[in-house]
Amino acid sequence: MKTEDAIWGALEEVLDPEVGVNIVDLGLVYEVAVEDNGQANIEMTLTIPQCPLADEIVKNVEEAAAAVQGVKGVKVSLVWEPKWSPARMNDKAREEIRARRSLV
Template identity: 85%
Template sequence: MKTEDAIWSALEEVIDPEVGVNIVDLGLVYEVKVDDKGRADIEMTLTIPECPLADEIVKNVKEATAAISGIHEVNVSLVWEPKWSPARMNDRAREEIRSRRSLV
């Protein structure tokens, strides 16, 4: 498995605590790059710029990525363009959110 693919898989385990869905399915991760020295650069956003859990989410992204073999450094860039919208979610995220609402 390519290192970038391994990172994408690891990021599927990082849950947005407010929404309860992983950040990949939510469409929060825009790009993952790894250089030949083992530095991972991740470009991502949050559902809202003033997210009170931003530090926790970024910490979890760094920890999940650093656990990948061959990764020695992790840089996470929070970006606000393009702006996140629910249209960025995949079908799995939509279904998970729908099922949570039906339990309430």
């Protein structure tokens, strides 16, 4: 398995604490690239720029990526273009959110 693919898999374990759905299914991760020296570069966004849990989410992303075999360092870049919208979510995320709403 390529290191990039392993990182994508690890990021599926990182939840957006406010939504309760993983950041990959939410469409928050835009790019994962690993340099020859093992440096992982992750470009991602948040649902809103003023997210009060931004630091926690970035820390969780760094920890998840760093745990992947072959990763020697992690740099997370938060970007705001393209802007996140619900259209970036996959069907799995939509179903999870609907299920959570029906429990309330």
